[in-house]
Amino acid sequence: MALILTMNPASEFQTRYRSLSSFELEAIALKRSAILPPQALTALRKELDRRGLSSSLRRGIDAQVRRWTKDDLAAFIEQYRHRPCPRCGVQGRMLNAVVGAVARSFIVTSTVRTKLLVGCSSCMRTELERLSKQSLLFGWWGIPSGPAYTVRALSMNSKAKAAALGAEPTPELCNYIASNAGEIAADTRSVYRTAR
Numbered sequence: 330m331a332l333i334l335t336m337n338p339a340s341e342f343q344t345r346y347r348s349l350s351s352f353e354l355e356a357i358a359l360k361r362s363a364i365l366p367p368q369a370l371t372a373l374r375k376e377l378d379r380r381g382l383s384s385s386l387r388r389g390i391d392a393q394v395r396r397w398t399k400d401d402l403a404a405f406i407e408q409y410r411h412r413p414c415p416r417c418g419v420q421g422r423m424l425n426a427v428v429g430a431v432a433r434s435f436i437v438t439s440t441v442r443t444k445l446l447v448g449c450s451s452c453m454r455t456e457l458e459r460l461s462k463q464s465l466l467f468g469w470w471g472i473p474s475g476p477a478y479t480v481r482a483l484s485m486n487s488k489a490k491a492a493a494l495g496a497e498p499t500p501e502l503c504n505y506i507a508s509n510a511g512e513i514a515a516d517t518r519s520v521y522r523t524a525r
């Protein structure tokens with residue numbers, strides 16, 4: 330049992346936070362919570378909840394994100410990329426984001442809809458292939474725009490597939506994180522999911 334505990338960083342954080350005073354915990358929430366690794370954030374959230382202090386976490390995260398410089402944001406993006414994949418839950422595959430597209434035709438109209446995909450490269454590839462397959466099945470037959478929209482969706486998806494395999498964070502990922510930094514910093518759902 331002791332071995333399992335020492336190998337589980339989440340419970341190490343929990344033990345550490347449990348030993349701190351409420352004043353110290355609030356100070357961590359106000360000054361450092363937005364950059365804590367997800368497991369530490371989960372433990373901090375649980376301990377603040379237990380003591381009825383959870384609103385200070387949200388306030389702290391908002392205040393920190395508002396003060397972030399470009400370098401802080403870049404560091405946060407790097408940290409986010411190590412989180413478990415929000416689609417398959419696997420950890421250790423660098424997360425990234427691309428925009429995929431799906432063409433659909435109805436009786437008199439055709440559409441191309443775009444979709445932001447955030448996940449590991451294999452989840453993004455699977456989803457892009459699904460969108461391309463749907464476009465081929467349901468996109469092409471609308472006259473006059475169906476075929477052109479289908480070609481456009483397929484070409485967007487093939488470019489996105491190449492970007493999904495790249496090692497660098499895509500502009501789509503950076504934009505997504507920059508515009509949702511507070512939400513993302515506060516969100517540990519993926520950690521809860523893999524912990525079960």
Ligand SMILES: [Zn+2]
Nearest residue numbers: 414417449452
């Ligand atoms: Zn995945």
